[in-house]
Amino acid sequence: MKLKFCGAAGTTTGSQHLLEVNGSRILLDCGLYQGRRMESWERNQHFAFDPASLDAVVLSHAHIDHSGNLPNLCKQGFRGNIYATFATRDLCSIMLPDSARIQTYDVKWINKRRKKNGDPPVQPFYDEMDAERCLRQFVNIGYERPLPIADGVVLSFIDAGHILGSAQVVLDVTEGSRHRRLLFSGDVGRGRNDLLRDPVLADDVDFLLMESTYGGREHEMPTQADAHIEEVINRTLEKNGKVIIPAFAVERTQQLIYVLHELTEAGRIPEVPIFVDSPLAVSATEIFRIHPECFNEDVYNFLFEKRNPFGFEGLRLIRSVSESKALNASDESAIIISASGMCEAGRILHHLRNNIEDPKNTILFVGYCAENTLGWKIRNGWEEVNIFGEPFQLRANVEILDSFSGHADHSELVDYFEGTGGRKEKVWLVHGEPERSEALAAALRERHDGEVSVAKWKEMVEF
Numbered sequence: 001m002k003l004k005f006c007g008a009a010g011t012t013t014g015s016q017h018l019l020e021v022n023g024s025r026i027l028l029d030c031g032l033y034q035g036r037r038m039e040s041w042e043r044n045q046h047f048a049f050d051p052a053s054l055d056a057v058v059l060s061h062a063h064i065d066h067s068g069n070l071p072n073l074c075k076q077g078f079r080g081n082i083y084a085t086f087a088t089r090d091l092c093s094i095m096l097p098d099s100a101r102i103q104t105y106d107v108k109w110i111n112k113r114r115k116k117n118g119d120p121p122v123q124p125f126y127d128e129m130d131a132e133r134c135l136r137q138f139v140n141i142g143y144e145r146p147l148p149i150a151d152g153v154v155l156s157f158i159d160a161g162h163i164l165g166s167a168q169v170v171l172d173v174t175e176g177s178r179h180r181r182l183l184f185s186g187d188v189g190r191g192r193n194d195l196l197r198d199p200v201l202a203d204d205v206d207f208l209l210m211e212s213t214y215g216g217r218e219h220e221m222p223t224q225a226d227a228h229i230e231e232v233i234n235r236t237l238e239k240n241g242k243v244i245i246p247a248f249a250v251e252r253t254q255q256l257i258y259v260l261h262e263l264t265e266a267g268r269i270p271e272v273p274i275f276v277d278s279p280l281a282v283s284a285t286e287i288f289r290i291h292p293e294c295f296n297e298d299v300y301n302f303l304f305e306k307r308n309p310f311g312f313e314g315l316r317l318i319r320s321v322s323e324s325k326a327l328n329a330s331d332e333s334a335i336i337i338s339a340s341g342m343c344e345a346g347r348i349l350h351h352l353r354n355n356i357e358d359p360k361n362t363i364l365f366v367g368y369c370a371e372n373t374l375g376w377k378i379r380n381g382w383e384e385v386n387i388f389g390e391p392f393q394l395r396a397n398v399e400i401l402d403s404f405s406g407h408a409d410h411s412e413l414v415d416y417f418e419g420t421g422g423r424k425e426k427v428w429l430v431h432g433e434p435e436r437s438e439a440l441a442a443a444l445r446e447r448h449d450g451e452v453s454v455a456k457w458k459e460m461v462e463f
């Protein structure tokens with residue numbers, strides 16, 4: 001078989017790996033490359049292969065850097081099946097149209113620049129209808145239900161514990177009389193997640209394609225964050241302030257809802273209105289509720305013994321603009337969760353504008369913010385920031401909680417590698433900045449006799 005690294009090699013976005021075996025061409029992931037706007041547009045528009053020549057796509061999970069270019073792939077002629085878990089499909093049904101909307105916005109920005117330089121305008125490479133149409137090509141299978149997907153290739157998904165529905169891809173390949181197992185890790189979770197199960201460890205792996213996002217880096221905080229959240233909330237509510245939490249609509253928001261539910265029920269925080277003000281987050285929360293197969297034992301039991309882990313008295317999910325506006329006008333103490341997590345767009349901007357200059361309030365960050373985003377500036381304590389083009393003084397208290405990372409850190413990746421059974425004759429590291437992948441490669445080589453390489457973009461390997 002042959003494997004070509006068509007994306008997320010030497011970087012963390014645009015995950016795409018092309019496997020050729022017994023005359024079939026199977027694409028693992030079809031992610032969006034996310035870098036500078038113009039470069040991203042070019043790279044996402046042109047695939048490293050002819051989409052019509054593919055037989056199937058196997059999707060590890062719904063994150064846009066793994067799934068976000070699927071509508072474009074279908075638009076450019078791919079007609080085969082897209083294999084994914086049920087929860088991944090459901091999350092894609094809201095995330096892909098959302099990605100189309102973001103692109104329409106990005107293309108407007110690109111075209112303004114192009115007009116200045118006298119260049120003709122470009123088009124978004126897919127729209128919301130393309131996103132909907134590509135969903136019709138999904139074929140869903142549950143975890144650990146082996147399914148033949150091509151001549152001599154049987155696919156199984158095992159839980160990756162990274163986001164709802166996330167999977168590691170196990171491919172059992174028969175070429176002539178040889179049987180070999182290829183494992184694609186997808187993104188590997190940390191384990192001990194508030195909601196999800198721990199990553200399942202595969203056996204008998206001959207070839208391993210593994211992520212390396214946090215190679216050489218350790219997360220400073222344990223996975224359990226409830227004590228820190230409790231303390232921040234109580235301190236702010238004592239001053240009659242508001243807690244504003246910028247959070248990614250999928251996963252982070254639901255993790256927060258669950259933790260807040262538990263804290264409220266245990267009487268560890270006072271009963272105070274909690275708002276989720278983001279239409280995407282509200283839709284994602286509904287999807288979480290219908291996928292108990294993805295939950296860890298605690299959440300699973302919670303769901304069946306009590307009730308909805310993502311809905312409780314005091315929690316208000318807001319979709320409509322009018323309700324969102326009313327919330328903006330309110331002076332009451334409250335906890336407000338809103339997107340986007342990096343504060344680049346969305347309703348969070350209104351909440352920041354209204355609350356950032358009052359020292360009673362707290363802005364609580366629970367996720368990563370890329371450099372130069374508004375969220376990054378606030379996290380770094382800038383005295384003044386621009387919101388909707390106007391300057392605001394940062395007087396609110398800023399708190400950072402990094403325990404919620406969905407990615408295993410260096411030690412956790414090494415544990416995952418060691419726990420994965422089999423000879424692991426060849427290992428390729430993907431999904432990492434070069435320095436990160438090299439750091440993990442060095443650690444794995446110390447422990448392992450097989451070949452460990454860092455994948456290079458557009459490189460093809462045969463084995």
Ligand SMILES: [Zn+2]
Pocket residue numbers: 061063066162187
């Ligand atoms: Zn991911």
